Amino acid sequence: MLLTSVEVSEHESVLSLIKPNDGLGLCILEHCSSIHPIEPHKNAPSQPTSQNYISAMALDFQCSFQVPAFVTAIIAWLLSFAALLTPAWQVVYARELQQWIQSGLWMNCQTRPSGMYTCTYTFDESDFNFYTSAEIVNWRTPPFYAWQRRLLIVYLIGQFIAFISIVSFCCGLQPAGRRISAVVFIAAISIALCLHAGCTVVFTFFSQLVEYRFYHVSVSGIYEKHRGYSYYIEIFAVVFYFISLLFAIVHLITSKRLENRFSNPASSTASNAFKFSDRFVGTDPSGDYRQVESYYYPRPGSSASANLSAMDAYEARYASRALPPLPK
Known part of the structure; x- marks a missing residue:
């Protein structure tokens, strides 16, 4: 299964086509500051979390x-x-x-x-x-x-x-x-x-x-x-x-x-750190589609950080909805 991703701004979404093993499917790549994460599929493989990433950085x-x-x-x-x-x-x-x-x-x-x-x-x-x-x-x-x-x-x-x-x-x-x-x-x-x-x-x-x-x-x-x-x-x-x-x-x-x-979760450095992770759901052969869940916390001083509350309203209005299953 191939995934194509494109660098976009905080107010945009990219719809790209992917080719699964036996058909076509749609993938929504959301590149925004989502505060309502999508729960991963139960069969989805575990991906490295931000805490593991920080632990690796600390070890290095x-x-x-x-x-x-x-x-x-x-x-x-x-x-x-x-x-x-x-x-x-x-x-x-x-x-x-x-x-x-x-x-x-x-x-x-x-x-x-x-x-x-x-x-x-x-x-x-x-x-x-x-x-x-x-x-x-x-x-x-x-x-x-x-x-x-x-x-x-x-x-x-x-x-x-x-x-x-x-x-x-x-x-x-x-x-x-x-x-x-x-x-x-x-x-x-x-x-x-x-x-x-x-x-x-x-x-x-x-x-x-x-x-x-x-x-x-x-x-x-x-x-x-x-x-x-x-x-x-x-x-x-x-x-x-x-x-x-x-x-x-x-x-x-x-x-x-x-x-x-x-x-310390209240640390300003930790809260403003750049975290980005993708998790795929529905990747098994009987799955209907694949969703990509992304998190992006803007850096301090950026326009996205200053307009975070406005982005939340924009995001709640234009957030992608779950796609219906493909016909078998």
Whole structure:
């Protein structure tokens, strides 16, 4: 069955011919502000209502902010792991040894004059203690301090909490848990941001202390350590965590406002919104005709909105009546 429609003004109706499967029929397309809707046929298929349309709009609007929050959280999570897995938190070049020495939270690396790259790592203070082990002194590698291991543990806790926020976004794809997912996402990202930012500030403070700022090779060979690329990668991770938190907060606020706007029937925005839906009745093979029911609420400031009462009288006078059944 084919339907032809034409753009018309509020005071006009279009009568168009359609071709059903076994005969001819008439279709009245009413394009006006009807206040007496036509009841659909009992066999008519259900069409999307304006509420479903608004819900779809709200879903798209929410995803426009939730997806960037998720993407930036993923980027921050990966950047933070890249910073933790690399040793270049503090870097120094010892001219006396002709070596680049990199000191991280759990691993220290150095380049030999021959080009060889060696690394040592520890997770326990008893493994390499700068003050009690002669072996670590002979290797000329920076010592591992207790505050570095504690910072590493806090960083890993922050990474685990950030992973919870990522999982909560995946659970929020279901409509029933979308609001809870948004709240959990914001809470987890906030905690992860505080942990990462706090650890970065603590590392910045400790790296400026004299005891941890200089690398001693000999009595005269004292070299100052500088922050390496791992530290700056972590700075970028903190920035991305902050951006993700902003997107998540904006998503929660705007989705709440959008829900309140369309859930309140007295809202001026909802009452003046553009709504248009067509429903067909009598489309079964034994049906006599097909009617099209349309609703049009004029936009604010239009001539139709200003003359709505006059249109009601005009409409009541010239409204289309039900057509008689076609002869069989």
